Amino acid sequence: AVDAKLLDMLKANGQISASQYTELQAELAKDQKEKQIAQ
Structure with missing residues (x-):
């Protein structure tokens, strides 16, 4: 599963675009x- 920390890391590394990040x-x-x- 993707989590917020991973998303931030990918965005910081430029591996995902801003629109991918938002999505x-x-x-x-x-x-x-x-x-x-x-629950």
Whole structure:
């Protein structure tokens, strides 16, 4: 799974674009919401 720290690292390294970063962050937030609901 992707986490926020990994996302920041990839963005800092220039391995993902700003738009990819935003997209992945949104996905991450959605995943976290679903996990909270599941608990």
